[in-house]
Amino acid sequence: MSKFNGEAGAGLVFMILYLGVFLWLLFAYATHRIKWRSRWSMLFFHVVVRLASQACAIGFAILGFSNTNMFLAFLILGAEGYFTLVLCTFRFVISWHQHNLPGGVSWLEPRRGAGPILDQRARTRRTLAFLFLGPFALLMYRDNVMAAFHVLLILANTAIIVGGSFLAGADLVQFDSADTQRRLRISRSARTAGQSVFLGCNAALLIIILVTMRNDHRSPVRKSGVHPALMLLLLAWMPLIVRGSFGVIQSADFELSYYNFHNYGPNGFTAHYTLVEYLMGVMTEWLACVLLCCTYFTSKSDPPKSEIMPQVEGESAELQEQGGHGNR
Template identity: 65%
Template sequence: MPEFTGEAGAALVFLIGYLAVFGWMLFAYLTHRIKWRSRYSLLFFHVTIRVASQACGIGFGVLGFANTNLFLAFLILGAEGYFSLVLCAFRFVISWHQHNLASRESWLEPRDLPNTNKLRKFFLFIFLGPLAFLFYRDNPMVIFHCVLILANVAIVVGGSYLAGADYSDPNSADTRKRLQVSKISRTAGQSVFLAGNAILLGIILVTIRNNRRDGDARKKKGTVHPTLTLLLIAWFPLIVRGIFGILQASVFSLSYYNPDNYGASGFTHRFTAIEYVLGVLTEWIACVLLNLTYFTSKNDPKKSDLHDTVDLNRIEGSAPADVEKL
């Protein structure tokens, strides 16, 4: 008979937490406080995925192994939630560059020129995948997107491959093979995400250093823009989540596929606490901090029209750093 377990309770707590964020973002969209075509759209996508993931977590916590499809959906949606959140953090740094640097350009992702064929660019990504970077070598984010996509595929494939294992006979050759292949695949994917988080820290610190030296849209030098402070704070739960991802993929005692982590109706209390504190709480905190940048960036100027930026940079003797003075 279905029962409301501790795992279902933890999933419900974070479902409420993510629904609160979902409600705030939907309100902000409907009242035009934030735009659909903005950095917040990817964050909204993350929140939507996490709402679905937590709903599946409640279902699995109540039904247990009577419905394993809910369990698989919980795992896959959780992986996609972390993937989207890492991309969110980079998008927020890029947006800060575009709103606050004198050039109104981000050195992470130069904006497309007005005559760029965006449909062609889209299909290059669709058909070429990671090879698209051959056409956009001057755009670091293209390469990074491609690498993260491959890492995400490795994590999802590794988890799905292990889902077919026979856990009634954990010492069988097939089960042991599946465990090894999944461990390698998931660890490799999580390692890329962890490396991405390390790179993110370097980018944030370089941006903060330049902000102190050159100032920003507030016309202040020697200080740090509050949005950058929030991004730096948000990095800490993200790196904890990344380290946990590595450990969960490589240490069997922390794995979803360790039978000792399950009772008759689902996760043990120990595993539930580990999963939700290190896996879900860290993502929710980072998500809330990214949302708070709305308040710290309200007075930032709009992104300059790219036509104006290009024309200004063509003026003799005006380097991008000097655009603000013209």
Template identity: 65%
Template sequence: MSYKFTGEAGAALAFLIGYLAIFGWMCYGYLTHRLKWRSRYSLLFFHVIIRLASQACGVGFGVLGFANTNLFLAFLILGAEGYFSLVLCTFRFVISWHQHNLPSGESWLEPRDTASTNKVRKFLVFLFLGPLAFLVYHDNPMVFFHSALILANAAIVIGGSYLAGADYNDPNSPDTKRRLQISKITRTTGQSVFLAGNAMLLVIILVTMRNNRRDGDSRGKRGSVHPTLWLLFIAWFPLIVRGIFGILQASVFSLSYYNPDNYRSTGFTPRFTLIEYFLGVLTEWLACVILNLTYLTSRHDPKKREVTGDNKMEGKEEVVN
């Protein structure tokens, strides 16, 4: 059987190179200590690794087509996890800005632990309760957001996996119709939670910008907005486009991965390839680039301060940015 380098493989390769460029920059940052492992960038680095794996699978599927369906399934699953990690990244970047720039050194999204015993307790709560940890940490907004996004991500993966077993040679069979309906409900629900999370993220960024303009920040300026917050605001736009596309892809069958009309013998149709990579992959890549640019705008921010047991703040030299 002969294999061809299709347009889909070319699109996947283009974004593989794009993410490799980000990966190279971040590795350089870590090696030169411009970026620290114990910082917000580590979660973004994790997103980049997921996306590299996803794009590599996309290239493979674009060349092999349905001769290797495992690559296709890996592409879908890794793509969903990439979006999940990127949304969490943006929340973490806002929290980090709070901790570095607010006079209290605290973020109202996530109070910092004051003792190692609290950290152990939180780890155990997450270990045994998972996404239900917000029942214990009800005074910690980020735990609630994190838990909601975990549940939404699980709904998307379960819905996609359930639909994978449908018989598309008989789309009118009761089993196929049932699988399509259940998958549509679960995936749309999961994507709706992500979209709601993105909407809440915008509110959080705008409130932070308003407070920053009114109260000032580490620069000692009032009446202006920190450039890092402007970058986070700009990064929100490709994220919301990606979220809306996720809703449409889950609820509109003509945009679904599981619509046979979106495929030909070698893989995706050119129309579906353009839609998928323009609205699904390009948006994530742009948001990732913008989040990396916050390094330039936050280089002179004060170091994060350590919260002691009596809530006093002390200098913390090893954690920056």
């Protein structure tokens, strides 16, 4: 008989914690403390995905294997939550650049209107280059590093979802069968590759944050220390790298896999597996999310984004001297 158990309790705890972040973001939107067209929208989307994931986790814990669709939804939404959080952290770094660097332009991503005006053919050519060449497109377009990260993260996210879905049809009762072993190898390879790309992007994110902190410390504008928002971004990176490392280990080691039947009891995950999953997978994401939220308080005095004059192709870029109001 279905009942509320420890796994459902853990899911409920983090659902309440994410609900707190969700309500704070709604309050900030309603009172115009933050704007929809800003970095906060990506964080809001992450929180919504995580709330849905936790709801599915609670449902699976209560219903058990009588509803496997709930379990698959939990896996997919969990992967999407991590994907959106990594992408969101990059957006927070870019936003800091746009508010604090001279000229208001990030060296990771050009602002819309900052570069030369491209015709439709040029825009299509650039999009296809990043789509098919990935990071190698930077050899042609060095002004948009973030586009390469977008492509890598999307491909990695796809590999994780496909790898998980591929093993969903395996007969784990006949674990030693040739078909199950083949599915296991393919799934493990795809998920490990995807998680490794996420981990690599996290490592690159650390370098980006440290370079930004060094440049900020050397800036003549900064009288002492480093901007506190950058310190929070560095702190947020720490649980992210733990989450990324756990993702790689979980994909490569079948002992920690969702598809290892030894990790399940009569009604869902075992107590040990629930503890490991929520400590290493869910709590790390929630901590990073909260630390990103805290940057609101450290960025209140940041200057607004500078308004950028559209640049005619062939002419040098020109910034307006008077900054406009940007999204905090």
